[in-house]
Amino acid sequence: MSIPTSGSHLTASAGSRNEQTRRHNLSTLLTLVHHHGALSRAELTKLTGLNRSTIGALNTELAAAGFVFESAALESGTVGRPSPMVNPSAGIVALAINPDIDAIEVGAVGLGGKVLVRARRATDSVPTPDEALDIALELIEDVRAQLPDGVSVIGVGVAVPGLVETSTGMVTRAPHLGWQDVAWGEQLSDALGLPVQVGNDAAVAVVAVAVFGAGQGAADLMYLNGSASGIGGGVIAGGTRLVGANGFAGELGHTLVNSEGVDCYCGRTGCLETEVNLNRLQAAAEVAGISAADAVAQLGSPAPEPFESEVDREADVLAHGIANLISVFNPEAVVLGGFLGDLYGARQERIRAGVLADAFAPLGDNVRIERARLGDELLLVGAAELAFGPLLHDPSGWKAQA
Amino acid sequence: MSIPTSGSHLTASAGSRNEQTRRHNLSTLLTLVHHHGALSRAELTKLTGLNRSTIGALNTELAAAGFVFESAALESGTVGRPSPMVNPSAGIVALAINPDIDAIEVGAVGLGGKVLVRARRATDSVPTPDEALDIALELIEDVRAQLPDGVSVIGVGVAVPGLVETSTGMVTRAPHLGWQDVAWGEQLSDALGLPVQVGNDAAVAVVAVAVFGAGQGAADLMYLNGSASGIGGGVIAGGTRLVGANGFAGELGHTLVNSEGVDCYCGRTGCLETEVNLNRLQAAAEVAGISAADAVAQLGSPAPEPFESEVDREADVLAHGIANLISVFNPEAVVLGGFLGDLYGARQERIRAGVLADAFAPLGDNVRIERARLGDELLLVGAAELAFGPLLHDPSGWKAQA
DNA sequence: CTTCGTTTGTGGTCGAAACGAACATAACCT
DNA sequence: AGGTTATGTTCGTTTCGACCACAAACGAAG
Numbered sequence: 101m102s103i104p105t106s107g108s109h110l111t112a113s114a115g116s117r118n119e120q121t122r123r124h125n126l127s128t129l130l131t132l133v134h135h136h137g138a139l140s141r142a143e144l145t146k147l148t149g150l151n152r153s154t155i156g157a158l159n160t161e162l163a164a165a166g167f168v169f170e171s172a173a174l175e176s177g178t179v180g181r182p183s184p185m186v187n188p189s190a191g192i193v194a195l196a197i198n199p200d201i202d203a204i205e206v207g208a209v210g211l212g213g214k215v216l217v218r219a220r221r222a223t224d225s226v227p228t229p230d231e232a233l234d235i236a237l238e239l240i241e242d243v244r245a246q247l248p249d250g251v252s253v254i255g256v257g258v259a260v261p262g263l264v265e266t267s268t269g270m271v272t273r274a275p276h277l278g279w280q281d282v283a284w285g286e287q288l289s290d291a292l293g294l295p296v297q298v299g300n301d302a303a304v305a306v307v308a309v310a311v312f313g314a315g316q317g318a319a320d321l322m323y324l325n326g327s328a329s330g331i332g333g334g335v336i337a338g339g340t341r342l343v344g345a346n347g348f349a350g351e352l353g354h355t356l357v358n359s360e361g362v363d364c365y366c367g368r369t370g371c372l373e374t375e376v377n378l379n380r381l382q383a384a385a386e387v388a389g390i391s392a393a394d395a396v397a398q399l400g401s402p403a404p405e406p407f408e409s410e411v412d413r414e415a416d417v418l419a420h421g422i423a424n425l426i427s428v429f430n431p432e433a434v435v436l437g438g439f440l441g442d443l444y445g446a447r448q449e450r451i452r453a454g455v456l457a458d459a460f461a462p463l464g465d466n467v468r469i470e471r472a473r474l475g476d477e478l479l480l481v482g483a484a485e486l487a488f489g490p491l492l493h494d495p496s497g498w499k500a501q502a
Numbered sequence: 503m504s505i506p507t508s509g510s511h512l513t514a515s516a517g518s519r520n521e522q523t524r525r526h527n528l529s530t531l532l533t534l535v536h537h538h539g540a541l542s543r544a545e546l547t548k549l550t551g552l553n554r555s556t557i558g559a560l561n562t563e564l565a566a567a568g569f570v571f572e573s574a575a576l577e578s579g580t581v582g583r584p585s586p587m588v589n590p591s592a593g594i595v596a597l598a599i600n601p602d603i604d605a606i607e608v609g610a611v612g613l614g615g616k617v618l619v620r621a622r623r624a625t626d627s628v629p630t631p632d633e634a635l636d637i638a639l640e641l642i643e644d645v646r647a648q649l650p651d652g653v654s655v656i657g658v659g660v661a662v663p664g665l666v667e668t669s670t671g672m673v674t675r676a677p678h679l680g681w682q683d684v685a686w687g688e689q690l691s692d693a694l695g696l697p698v699q700v701g702n703d704a705a706v707a708v709v710a711v712a713v714f715g716a717g718q719g720a721a722d723l724m725y726l727n728g729s730a731s732g733i734g735g736g737v738i739a740g741g742t743r744l745v746g747a748n749g750f751a752g753e754l755g756h757t758l759v760n761s762e763g764v765d766c767y768c769g770r771t772g773c774l775e776t777e778v779n780l781n782r783l784q785a786a787a788e789v790a791g792i793s794a795a796d797a798v799a800q801l802g803s804p805a806p807e808p809f810e811s812e813v814d815r816e817a818d819v820l821a822h823g824i825a826n827l828i829s830v831f832n833p834e835a836v837v838l839g840g841f842l843g844d845l846y847g848a849r850q851e852r853i854r855a856g857v858l859a860d861a862f863a864p865l866g867d868n869v870r871i872e873r874a875r876l877g878d879e880l881l882l883v884g885a886a887e888l889a890f891g892p893l894l895h896d897p898s899g900w901k902a903q904a
Numbered sequence: 905c906t907t908c909g910t911t912t913g914t915g916g917t918c919g920a921a922a923c924g925a926a927c928a929t930a931a932c933c934t
Numbered sequence: 935a936g937g938t939t940a941t942g943t944t945c946g947t948t949t950c951g952a953c954c955a956c957a958a959a960c961g962a963a964g
Contacts, residue, residue: 344832430746
């Protein structure tokens with residue numbers, strides 16, 4: 101027996117130069133510190149397998165560029181010379197924007213993934229692209245004004261509820277916003293003079309979950325988010341987000357869960373999102389004398405029929421759907437956000453048991469099911485991650501700007 | 503707007519040494535030549551982006567090790583000095599083994615993916631692990647005897663119809679063979695004194711499809727294979743095989759296609775494999791006066807009821823199932839093998855139309871649906887690829903043995 | 905309480921590995 | 935013969951690791 105080879109890329113192509121090694125190592129180091137938080141130099145040496153000298157040199161370069169700073173060692177209590185900590189610099193900031201149907205939200209996120217400043221403006225109606233752009237620019241001004249002196253904004257990440265062409269920043273189709281073929285990324289970039297990355301909100305969220313949220317550390321992860329507009333989601337497989345040939349992979353809301361179910365706008369019948377559905381939950385709540393607005397809050401406590409049975413039904417269908425997807429992806433963790441998280445909170449045992457009963461024998465046993473943790477910061481953190489991408493990928497290319 | 507970042511690994515960790523560059527480049531070159539076939543040095547230069555000098559040096563090293571050989575340039579008809587071709591050496595061979603319920607098959611596959619020699623022995627009953635091992639060893643002796651002098655066997659790849667622990671070569675559970683917790687890989691390795699890699703047959707097949715078969719060149723690919731024992735499959739996503747946390751991802755035969763369907767042994771109801779099923783097809787054939795053995799052959803030609811309707815039904819369900827999976831994976835190509843390939847051959851338009859009608863709007867349009875091409879060589883080529891893995895990953899590590 | 909050994913880790917210099925640039929040359933077409 | 939495309943070789947640059955000297959913590963012995 102020898103080296104296992106699974107997981108290697110089948111399509112080899114790009115050659116590697118000598119200087120790419122440096123780029124890769126700088127990227128690795130900065131990414132580690134950004135995702136994991138402060139790490140000692142000794143820990144970095146162990147994690148990367150690189151030589152102390154090399155770590156030292158790389159570190160000096162990152163510190164000189166202002167991306168990290170060193171601080172005194174923690175009081176460890178162990179023998180030996182203490183190793184200084186390498187911290188992500190909070191002076192490096194990404195702006196995150198989330199235009200949605202009822203509000204525009206903007207945040208400033210520091211390297212390390214902490215949200216430093218937030219601003220939100222509710223809108224009376226669904227904003228047009230131009231309105232959203234104007235509001236976003238105003239909010240950005242507010243946010244930047246609140247940032248301490250000396251921070252440098254390295255870019256902007258946008259999370260849009262719709263299909264996005266990531267390479268151009270074009271919003272191809274955002275049905276809930278009513279946007280179509282809008283070059284929002286380019287317009288924003290022109291107005292700000294900053295690089296802008298645009299992504300789908302679910303795709304952005306799953307990255308946040310994987311890097312800073314409940315899915316931290318899992319290389320294989322499913323994220324399902326329930327909102328008024330349906331169920332979105334995303335998948336991390338082998339440490340990489342599942343993208344698909346056209347960037348549309350991971351439409352988990354449209355997996356079949358009940359052939360006898362309700363017709364879905366996607367043209368099919370009995371999709372997960374038509375069967376596990378916030379509107380249906382709220383409708384049942386109102387019949388039971390609970391206001392639609394309180395439906396989610398009431399999930400935990402005993403409630404009159406038909407609300408109780410509807411909650412049970414949705415929990416069962418959700419479990420069935422998760423089990424179905426587990427046999428496809430064999431994930432390490434399943435993270436539930438939005439009202440799916442609330443549903444799970446209220447029917448944890450029922451859903452867990454349903455998944456175990458339904459999933460292919462060995463797969464269900466080891467799966468970690470969890471609620472999303474980052475709450476309303478999820479999209480901001482994820483969008484910022486989009487903006488941090490180029491920096492993390494090639495720190496040396498950014499030295500000039502810092 | 504700037505560099506797109508999708509597809510990058512979220513979990514950075516391993517540092518890169520200077521010598522890894524060489525390993526990576528050698529690997530890239532050898533993999534290109536192995537997968538793509540003979541390439542000129544100039545083409546290699548363009549594909550890898552490396553310097554001519556470097557390509558020359560790498561090439562010399564690979565040739566010295568005996569993995570490739572140079573030959574005269576093709577008569578191109580273009581101006582300029584002709585560039586010599588770099589060919590995969592057929593003197594480097596991997597052995598491939600496929601123990602199945604009714605036969606053991608062994609093949610010798612050369613670098614470049616060509617099957618050089620095959621041997622097969624049918625068994626009267628399902629072979630025990632020991633029986634299978636003995637037969638395999640005999641067949642291997644036959645095969646090696648037929649190989650020309652001077653070829654070197656670099657390893658063995660095994661495709662097993664069951665769950666496999668790839669790191670140890672342990673067959674955890676192979677229900678159709680009735681094997682459980684068999685250290686087949688280790689036994690084989692001990693008997694032969696060669697490195698042995700064991701993999702699941704579907705996983706192995708999808709790699710063959712992606713590298714040498716109908717899915718060639720597709721970075722996002724779904725493969726579905728129909729056999730008497732059900733529907734197996736695998737997924738290539740972003741150029742890598744979908745593995746999952748425990749190596750069990752891609753159980754595509756157990757996605758739900760009909761909640762009102764037949765109970766499946768997996769515990770659920772209406773799985774793709776219970777609804778699109780060879781036995782049901784054969785049963786319908788017999789009622790229609792066609793022998794079970796001829797059922798698949800009759801797929802193309804008009805046939806009496808109820809066979810005709812059963813074929814239509816299975817085609818429709820297959821289309822529905824494919825559409826469902828397309829919305830999850832957004833693949834570039836879908837490849838159908840076994841009787842699914844025959845079914846597609848007979849009902850191509852119907853299945854295509856069904857997929858288009860059912861799939862999420864933009865996703866179905868671009869998908870290439872194809873029949874598997876490598877036929878009964880598929881598993882051998884795939885298993886050999888398993889054996890080639892370590893060599894392709896690190897050619898310099900193998901120089902000594904050549 | 906001081907001292908000294910042990911442990912763990914940093915800093916700096918030097919050498920080795922690997923790739924790219926530049927120049928000279930070779931082979932093909934028109 | 936001239937233009938075009940490609941190879942081969944030498945030399946310089948980049949980058950990492952090995953090695954040696956030294957620093958900072960703990961703890962045991964005097």
